[in-house]
Amino acid sequence: MTGSADDPKPRRRPRLSDVAQLAGVSLGAASKAISSPDAVRPRTRLAVERAVKELNYMPSEAGRALASRSTRMIGVAMPTLHHPVYASFFHALQNTLAERGYLTVALAHDFDREREIVLIERLVRRGVDALVLIGTDHAARTIALLDRVGLPYLYSWSSDEALERGAVGFSNRMAMHELVCHLAGLGHRRIAMITGEVRYNERARLRLKGVQEAAASKAMELVEVATAPLTITGGLDGYRRLDPVRKGVTALVCGTDLMAAGALHGARQDGFSAPEHLSVTGFDDIELAGVLTPPLTTVRAPIAEMAHATGEAIMAMLKSGEAVPTQVLPTALVVRASTGPAPAEPHATVTSFVSR
């Protein structure tokens, strides 16, 4: 099928010079005909196009990258890819950048700062044209490295902490503020929170801060805060440590939907149901949120829009060579059935239920 009589040919992958030769033009002309077809005579363009097809020529990015000093790769140092919102973000960012001919490379550091530096060094060596940093809380060494090598980078995800460099994201603080005000409106006075680790993670920190501030402004008591991994299991575990209902807490704010799912599960195991005994809230509005029992009241994070805006901002940055202004995307409170009026006598519930 591929084998002709003279089979022992090395079959080197065709390169641009082969195309040029077959097309009867110079190397430079062939290059131009491919990269900017409108800058050459139609005659040349067609000859090159035909040769490309004939030879099944595929340009080598390695050669292009070396000569043009641009790999057309954008790196993203992600905390993780397991969490649905991060996966969605990467997916949308990749699609946005692919439209512009860029390849998006994601590395996950699992919320480990030291590992983040290692990954970023790797991306720098790989010659990415720019870097997306998730969140604004990064090691000084990381930033120093990027500045030293002159690599353009952009903060994404969190816009609370205004930075000279500009960030594309949303306000975790304000979103939580709105959510807690919703709880206040339902008559809740004693609330608790399950948060992700706030160290090295300003998203978690600012969500907590938003809750604290809102609680204070509405004269609610933030009875207790538990720190747990940003997973379903983490939420379950956090719920158990908190044991909110028995402490007279009527609303439990969770840092993510996944944690809220775990908390809801924990409450159910204890024989408590939402929102009768305890209102529960999440953050992110992932698909799961809508089909939990009960459906989860949460905050919609504009992940896809943010990814798109981040991609556009990166492109703008690369074009202009300058940092871009901060962009704040709106979040939205999504009220579902997991929140309701605070029970009149919260403590009464403690003894009235023993079933699982």
Next chain:
Amino acid sequence: MTGSADDPKPRRRPRLSDVAQLAGVSLGAASKAISSPDAVRPRTRLAVERAVKELNYMPSEAGRALASRSTRMIGVAMPTLHHPVYASFFHALQNTLAERGYLTVALAHDFDREREIVLIERLVRRGVDALVLIGTDHAARTIALLDRVGLPYLYSWSSDEALERGAVGFSNRMAMHELVCHLAGLGHRRIAMITGEVRYNERARLRLKGVQEAAASKAMELVEVATAPLTITGGLDGYRRLDPVRKGVTALVCGTDLMAAGALHGARQDGFSAPEHLSVTGFDDIELAGVLTPPLTTVRAPIAEMAHATGEAIMAMLKSGEAVPTQVLPTALVVRASTGPAPAEPHATVTSFVSR
């Protein structure tokens, strides 16, 4: 020389020749000192190491790639990154390959064959050293392209369909077989299934086949099969279309845990609960499975092990230059509370429950 008062130094990123010069050795020696430190005199190695540190030298992968004809990049054409199992797979594969100095690049085609080809072409141009294909069902054109350019590739995820090229995965068919036998043992005679689209997806196809075969061998009736997206919403929708309980179906097999979560939700909305009215099963054993209400009986897919084995196989392939043998990893039936004995009078349940 550059130290004049007016010092507009361009601050070019240091390259290997700078290192060599500062270390007082030749370019070749410096290269070797870095890539294979044991192949040079200690004196040379130290001088180079010092120069590297002094200049903050970071090798350029672009240059290395061009000269060595290896980018040390491995491409993966993923169906999606949204689904937790695919995200986990990528994560584990990336970690495995990173240990060997390889960068793993993932592109998602969203179960679109044509898009897969485009993505793979992109990866080929990028010069990836090898490619991981998810599943065994790919367009002939895709395979032809890979063979034409001589790019090593490996099938992963599905091992049912033995291929000359070898695949690292597990048997979707056998896993489902075991699961359905479990249902048979519980006395179920009439079952239904919610499957993912089987076209261009042998995982879905083989899971369905496993169910069909097992049902036949156990004299069970596979009453109906609904096709739905591999999501929670898909499962919910599938459940509604099937309306299994009213059809006297006592067990519902879902193609993935996510779909099972949706189905469980649908059943609950209808006032049916598992496993009293309907047993429900999933596939994958994602974190969510354990905290659903009720916890889901499912099949554990060996994702992390598979990713690891895939990474090792790719490396072996690259080293030997030959295809590697097929590797079949074990799955495990995970029995939880969503399955139970078939109700004695399935039809009776229809009218006897109206709660919730």
Next chain:
DNA sequence: TTGTAAGCGTTATCAG
């Protein structure tokens, strides 16, 4: 417009 030739930053080859 097109051709020529000089890089881009490594590795690889082959004498010394």
Next chain:
DNA sequence: CTGATAACGCTTACAA
């Protein structure tokens, strides 16, 4: 073991 020197495949002035 080290040092020149030639690739690697492409872009990009600069000249024609």
